[in-house]
């Protein structure tokens with residue numbers, strides 16, 4: 001029995017499964033619907049794998065019209081809907097329910113238009129994050145937000161979660177890089193917002209919908225900004241004896257007016273695991289490591305790195321190693337981007353995602369360490385240091401009864417600490433079911449009511465992605 | 479006559495909004511009052527000034543964050559940030575400047591100043607938007623009072639935050655119709671060490687549009703990308719442009735196309751040389767040094783290429799590459815002067831001989847053909863009362879907008895009718 005309560009299925013809807021499947025098949029054709037048990041099982045969870053629910057059926061539409069028809073049917077018949085991209089959510093954001101259908105956009109993965117003059121690409125949202133960059137890489141453009149899951153995760157999921165990545169210190173997160181969207185409301189109504197222009201008229205609908213965790217509508221197309229690649233990029237690896245030194249060094253770099261493209265932090269346990277996995281040449285005898293990356297032409301890079309290493313030198317670094325080749329740079333990033341996977345090979349883990357003010361880093365790391373110790377867990381910390389987004393990975397054993405619940409309690413204590421020091425529960429992964437019940441730690445009842453009113457506007461019957469984001473007692477009363 | 483009141487804290491704001499709602503009256507939120515002439519003209523029983531809600535409440539330069547009460551003058555924020563060599567990267571344009579009685583018209587240092595709350599309520603972003611994002615992209619957290627008189631917060635003081643719905647964005651560009659902002663928290667960035675500007679003189683709009691788009695497609699992080707038709711370029715006070723005064727005098731009377739790069743000094747030198755290589759052959763070239771560049775872009779931020787007065791001014795947003803087409807089509811119907819910002823995607827348009835509708839019918843028709851949207855930034859109250867000042871939305875979005883307004887402000891207390899006639 002796990003700690004997070006899941007919504008109860010409506011037996012009346014469940015009993016109508018057969019009839020619902022037939023109706024949906026009429027709308028999308030048999031090739032786009034999965035109703036057998038084995039097929040559905042592949043969709044019964046996301047990357048928050050401790051929680052599973054078999055959906056009534058899975059629909060994989062190929063057009064916006066099909067999405068609209070399916071939603072219109074579900075609206076009319078009171079069937080809940082779970083929007084899904086690739087299912088890599090770490091917070092149970094795409095977790096199904098037994099009385100719900102999953103609508104996955106993975107078959108809608110085409111690039112519709114690329115406009116280099118306007119620096120935009122219009123794509124179907126089922127395209128993978130990396131797929132967008134790959135489509136324009138030949139002309140040396142890229143799509144900036146780069147979640148570590150970018151090989152698998154879809155733009156749809158990125159829009160749902162307002163995802164970030166290691167390079168968003170400079171380039172911003174999803175919402176800063178999207179100019180237009182086609183979205184289907186629960187009623188089946190199709191709404192177009194924005195386009196190639198740099199702002200959309202009226203209230204900021206893009207800003208509202210991006211990050212609403214699939215609770216406002218299903219995004220089927222989007223216009224994203226693409227940017228010209230820098231002439232080159234190079235990371236430098238820095239090793240320190242303490243978190244204090246590493247944190248102070250980051251502050252000093254920023255205070256000097258330098259905003260690198262990325263500043264990534266790993267603590268000793270994280271370094272060890274990632275090095276074993278990626279053989280990136282990470283230093284194993286330091287308490288904290290930073291990957292600082294800068295961009296530009298060759299001489300610009302050298303100039304900037306010199307400035308940075310001059311600052312770094314005043315903080316007693318144990319290691320300062322500038323990448324000497326593209327291969328080395330790739331290896332350095334491979335280790336970082338594979339961090340979750342690498343940790344996953346040695347243990348089960350829960351990945352936290354709080355954000356903290358940078359100045360509180362030493363205090364928070366000490367707090368995390370003592371919290372984890374009190375629960376008897378090991379922890380590895382990975383941190384987007386430039387913007388304060390912290391990923392403590394709590395290592396536990398899922399086969400040990402009760403460990404998951406304790407790991408969750410441990411994680412909750414860590415997130416409460418993040419809020420206490422002025423930060424927040426989640427920087428990029430989203431609330432989902434995982435942090436749902438902690439929302440009251442960060443928000444007052446009035447704050448939450450104001451958010452829920454927006455949900456009422458977009459989906460008055462609360463059929464879209466139910467049981468997420470808000471504590472159940474609140475959302476079920478709505 | 480409206481009653482004028484200045485609440486001193488957010489509880490005061492809450493009480494006031496509640497009271498106004500109880501008697502079914504309405505209220506206009508005013509910051510510095512510099513932009514009161516934008517939007518549909520409205521009549522409200524109460525005018526609520528945020529001027530007592532003043533002061534920086536948090537500033538952590540190394541965390542790139544500043545918070546201030548909503549009535550804090552933008553100038554105060556800019557001064558505070560300047561002390562740490564930082565800035566608001568989205569470079570808010572000072573819309574109030576183009577009105578009679580505005581700071582520029584009166585030349586009066588005591589003239590009303592825009593407040594930081596208004597910057598976000600109007601989502602006003604300047605030339606650097608093409609590179610660094612808009613005002614809404616830098617709004618990290620808010621405290622606000624909705625039309626029910628409830629005090630709520632959203633976001634926070636950290637740079638990455640996806641906890642719950644993003645109600646900050648809802649406020650950006652809502653023109654005081656959804657809630658009264660009482661405090662805002664912003665992302666700030668370092669000022670660049672050096673700024674350089676490449677000016678190309680005498681390009682046609684079409685050529686210039688091509689250059690602007692090509693410049694944004696270089697890897698040189700062009701952070702300002704404008705083209706001014708000659709009628710507007712001559713309005714910049716060239717004498718204050720420092721060292722290039724005489725050079726500019728030579729080209730006075732020409733259009734100006736300007737590309738800005740900002741970075742550490744050595745990079746600026748390198749990038750300027752690269753831009754010169756690529757675009758130098760298009761026309762006569764000027765290079766503005768750091769000081770002249772800062773002056774030049776400051777003039778753009780202050781909209782000094784627009785004439786002070788009450789003639790019709792439009793702000794048109796379109797796909798960057800379509801900018802010149804929009805202007806050409808409009809100019810077939812009526813004389814106009816245009817400056818293109820955002821690589822061609824933002825057009826500031828003056829219509830010296832606009833018809834009684836401020837040119838709305840033609841402009842909206844052109845925008846509907848080419849794509850984008852248009853806002854009537856300046857016109858007489860009679861015109862603004864008669865036409866849609868803000869772009870009318872497609873049916874579904876209009877309905878959602880109305881629903882959002884009615885859930886934030888069920889009694890229609892806050893600036894009703896400012897954006898759309900019936901809510």
Ligand SMILES: Cc1cc2nc3c(=O)[nH]c(=O)nc-3n(C[C@H](O)[C@H](O)[C@H](O)COP(=O)(O)OP(=O)(O)OC[C@H]3O[C@@H](n4cnc5c(N)ncnc54)[C@H](O)[C@@H]3O)c2cc1C
Pocket residue numbers: 046047082083084085086087088089090093094105125146147148149152153154155156157158159160161162163164165166213214215217218219220340341428429465
């Ligand atoms: C190894 C690993 C590394 C990761 N690294 C990062 C990282 O660096 N940064 C980061 O931000 N995240 C990261 N994540 C989390 C995850 O990849 C992101 O949240 C991602 O955006 C999810 O995309 P997805 O396609 O898998 O979406 P899903 O998991 O399928 O769905 C995510 C959310 O979006 C909603 N949604 C899906 N499709 C639509 C649609 N069409 N319209 C509206 N809503 C929709 C879903 O309902 C759900 O709430 C990581 C995950 C893993 C497993």
